[in-house]
Amino acid sequence: MGASEEAITLKIIIIGMGVIFMLSLSVIVFFIIYQRRLLAQQKKHQKIESDYQKELLETAILSQEEERSRVAKELHDEVGAMLTTTKLYFGQITPSLPEIEFEEITNKLRAFLDDMIQSVRGISQDLRPVILEKLGLIEALQSLVQTINDTGGIQINFKDNTSRIVPKPKELNLYRIVQELINNTLKHAKAKNVDIEIKHENEALVLLYKDDGIGLDHKTLLNKKGLGLKNIESRLSVLSGTMNFLKPKKGMAIRIVC
Template identity: 35%
Template sequence: MILQYQKEQLHAIIVTQEEERKRIAQDLHDDISSKLNIVSLNTHLLSAPNLTIDETNEITENIINLTAKALENSRKIAHNLLPPVFEKFGLNAGVEELCEEFESSKSVKTHYKNEIDFDQKDIDRHLHIFRILQELMNNSLRHGKASEIWIAFTNDNGTNTCHYEDNGIGFDSSNLENQKGLGMKNIDSRVSFLNGTIKFDSQIGKGIAVNFTF
């Protein structure tokens, strides 16, 4: 039974990694490569003889605009892979920024509080916590249609715990099939890496509550 569970966890991790790689490859191809191709074509056009000043200005403006967009998109891709604020200032700052991003771009109200002093030397472990929250927040919006999210890090009798809630449409948590999606398996795998436990509590129409230890 344990071996089967470990196999399922490993499978979930591999599938998630491949999905992520596919998404990054798509982003690089669509956002970066296509724009740089047009920049290259425009650069060759500049070397054409008998260009008017207006034509030269138009081509130059195209190159500047496309280069700026390619640069902005490459920053976004890098940021999604690992936010600089997380790497530089740790988990607390990373989650604060994550909440700000959700509030500004995805029109959801977030409430975040932290009572734990995170040690920067554990950043590899903290990355799992960050990814779990990313997954939970995306699920809250994508599936739960939530408008409010609550996140709290507390130390409960010596155990570090994350309490997560939303006010979305919820699901029947007594039905295990609802907890078998790829995102849930990925969360499960990360909690396992943290030697923690996780508990989902939800009812249809009453949002979701998740508690995990780490």
């Protein structure tokens, strides 16, 4: 009996060890598979993030090139044409020119020079609004809103609930983001009213934008093409900010935090 019990005990021990070994092996295999899946998932996320950052960079570069092309076109078409015409008028000035004709030409030259100054100021204003440089973001936004409201095509309500001065490095990007949002509304939303609020929440600056237009569909949000959303994301990446689409009953609503 003793030998039989020892054999049974030995079998139990061997089976137990086998079970433990199999369990240990299963845990190890599971851990290896899990690690490989986790690594693959991380690589996938890294690739997605890399592609996303690359896309934002390409958008930023494209936006800069479009801005340069626009400025070059305006300089060529407006200022260049005025300079050419001015040169022609200067060519008409000769010592033998009658005084009446001389006065007519000088008056025309003054008018052309005034127009050129206004054109150059307009181009400069588009590149870096003077009011933004001198008075800051809030006053620049108020001026932008007033200019658009004066057209009568849409009503924009702007609320300033900031509790401190907006840092200079953020001002231009935030101003351009609001411009892009308004431009999107004017082009696509068929809205009548827009509400814009800018405020501080703890250390963050929050921009709330809402219109009563036709809104954005899910496909548009996924593609984020043609509505300037990539330009906004590109600027937000500089500010380390975020943009979330809210779900209003009507229109479009966006919350930006930076």
